[in-house]
Structure formats: structure tokens, C-alpha cells
Amino acid sequence: MSVAIDRRLEAARAVVEDASRLALAMRPPSGGPSGSQKSAQDWLTEADGAVEAFVARRMQELFPEDGFQGEEGGSVRQGSLRWVIDPIDGTSNFARGRNRWCVSLGLLDGDRPVAGVINAPALGEIYTARLGGGAFMNGKPIHASPVTDTRSAMIEMGWSNRVPKPVFMEKIGAILDLGAMPRSGGSGALALADVACGRLDGYIEIVINLWDVAAALIILEEAGARVSPFLREGGLTGGATILAAAPGVAEALSQATGIPLA
CATH class of the missing domain: 3.30.540.10 (Fructose-1,6-Bisphosphatase, subunit A, domain 1)
Structure with a gap:
């Protein structure tokens, strides 16, 4: 194979x-x-x-x-x-x-x-x-970032019109409470690639589709990033949540946002 x-x-x-x-x-x-x-x-x-x-x-x-x-x-x-x-x-x-x-x-x-x-x-x-x-x-x-302190972290969050404003603001607030720097660049696939190569320390999107992440999932895995169970949580057939992060900040980001890691 x-x-x-x-x-x-x-x-x-x-x-x-x-x-x-x-x-x-x-x-x-x-x-x-x-x-x-x-x-x-x-x-x-x-x-x-x-x-x-x-x-x-x-x-x-x-x-x-x-x-x-x-x-x-x-x-x-x-x-x-x-x-x-x-x-x-x-x-x-x-x-x-x-x-x-x-x-x-x-x-x-x-x-x-x-x-x-x-x-x-x-x-x-x-x-x-x-x-x-x-x-x-x-x-x-390429490899995921070595950052271990969320106060040094740069986190991107994607926006979708399928997500209620209070939910989006809650997750953004959680990122800010960690002392991390929020970003938004308009491409989920490239944000995930940035996590894989260490330019970003994390990426979150509450509702994203398989075609946005299909290539990035294996790139993230092979680069050593931590990723939420996107495919198991419905990503194969519809929109689902994704969290991808550098290993050193992944648990903190998961706990703060309530998004479990695989």
C-alpha cells in the first residue's frame, strides 16, 4: 500500500x-x-x-x-x-x-x-x-511549534456564518484569557498548514467541512501537531469542529475552549 x-x-x-x-x-x-x-x-x-x-x-x-x-x-x-x-x-x-x-x-x-x-x-x-x-x-x-506557554502563543480562529455569535465570542474570549494572540486569515487549510510548520501555535474552527481539512489532517499528524477527532465527530459526512495545536499548548487550549483532543 x-x-x-x-x-x-x-x-x-x-x-x-x-x-x-x-x-x-x-x-x-x-x-x-x-x-x-x-x-x-x-x-x-x-x-x-x-x-x-x-x-x-x-x-x-x-x-x-x-x-x-x-x-x-x-x-x-x-x-x-x-x-x-x-x-x-x-x-x-x-x-x-x-x-x-x-x-x-x-x-x-x-x-x-x-x-x-x-x-x-x-x-x-x-x-x-x-x-x-x-x-x-x-x-x-516541517514540524509543529515548540511553544509551551500560551502567553507566547499565536492562535487563529476561523469564522463561519453557521456559528452563533455568542459561541464564536466565547471561544475568542477563551483564547484571550490564555494570553494568546488571536488571528484570522481567511483560509482554514492554510491556517492548519501554518500550525504544521510552526507559524501558528493553534487553529480552531467550530464548523468546518471535510474538503477544507482533508489534505491538512495528514500534514498535521506527520508534523507532530495535536488534533481533535474531527472525522469521528461527524467530519466525514458534514460540518464539524476542529482544533489543531502545537503539543506544548494543545491541552491548555483544549481545556479553555472545551474542544477535546484525539
Whole structure:
């Protein structure tokens, strides 16, 4: 199986690089948002559909036996190995011509993340990992932050219109009470990648979908981060809560926010 996963990861990285170039070419100019709104602050652009269709077609040609699930198209193929794509994660940034967005493609073996690629072309960063093989950014090993004091920690929290304002404010308050510095960057996949490489010490989102985290889950695991049981808590079939954190602050962050760790 490891040989099969290696072959798929190598192919996925090449396909995602091509898809990222397509997305970069379609990125709107800087300014007010381009595209349509699905709901408050939830944007859809022409590039979302084009990138997903491109990757779906290429992966079917390469691995016709594999399943495939996309944010825009839903579950379009079944298979014991399943690719899950977010064609543009950080669409609100992308729609304004900003740089913080990515193409994210993860591979699951049943309910087990086994490989992932996150490509942020405007930032020049590619994150990859496979089960048991380590995590990398641009080919160099990455590891979660060594921070152990929450008063030195930088924590990002994602926002969703599906979360009541009091719940969001409660979690933000818990972060502030720890003495940590809150952040919000508009891309869940890249925030999780930042936890994996130590740029952030934690990331929380109360409701997030599988396509946002499918690639990041294995990257986090291989980088030594602690993560809540997202898939076991409903993440395979719907929105669920995620907490990812550096080992030295994970327990404190979990206790403060009430989000259990795996």
C-alpha cells in the first residue's frame, strides 16, 4: 500500500501544481470582490468550478478506481481510496485578488487520511505529507511549534456564518484569557498548514467541512501537531469542529475552549 500511496502523492502534487497555475491565471485583480455569494462571506468564483473539474478529470484518468469528492460537485465517484478537493480554499481572499488561498487535495483510505497536498501558488508554498513519511513544505521537513506557554502563543480562529455569535465570542474570549494572540486569515487549510510548520501555535474552527481539512489532517499528524477527532465527530459526512495545536499548548487550549483532543 505504501508504494501505491507514494505513487498517488507524486501524481497528486503534479496535478495540483497544474491546477494552481490555472487558478492563478483566473485570479481576479486586486479590489472589490469578484464572483457570487452563496451566503454571508461565502464566495464562489468561476475558478472554483474550473479547478475542481480539472483535478477531477485528471485524477480519474490517472486512478479510475479511486473515489472523488469535491466541494462544488459533491461525491461524484466512490472508491476505497477517496480524493477530497477544495479547489480554492480562501475564496474570499481569492475573489479580491489577495494571496492567501490555496488548492487542497487530500487522500483518504476509508476514514483514514493517508496523503495530502496543499498548494498556495501566490505564496510560492507547497505542503505535502503521506502516512509515515513526514510532512514537508517546498521539499523541506516541517514540524509543529515548540511553544509551551500560551502567553507566547499565536492562535487563529476561523469564522463561519453557521456559528452563533455568542459561541464564536466565547471561544475568542477563551483564547484571550490564555494570553494568546488571536488571528484570522481567511483560509482554514492554510491556517492548519501554518500550525504544521510552526507559524501558528493553534487553529480552531467550530464548523468546518471535510474538503477544507482533508489534505491538512495528514500534514498535521506527520508534523507532530495535536488534533481533535474531527472525522469521528461527524467530519466525514458534514460540518464539524476542529482544533489543531502545537503539543506544548494543545491541552491548555483544549481545556479553555472545551474542544477535546484525539
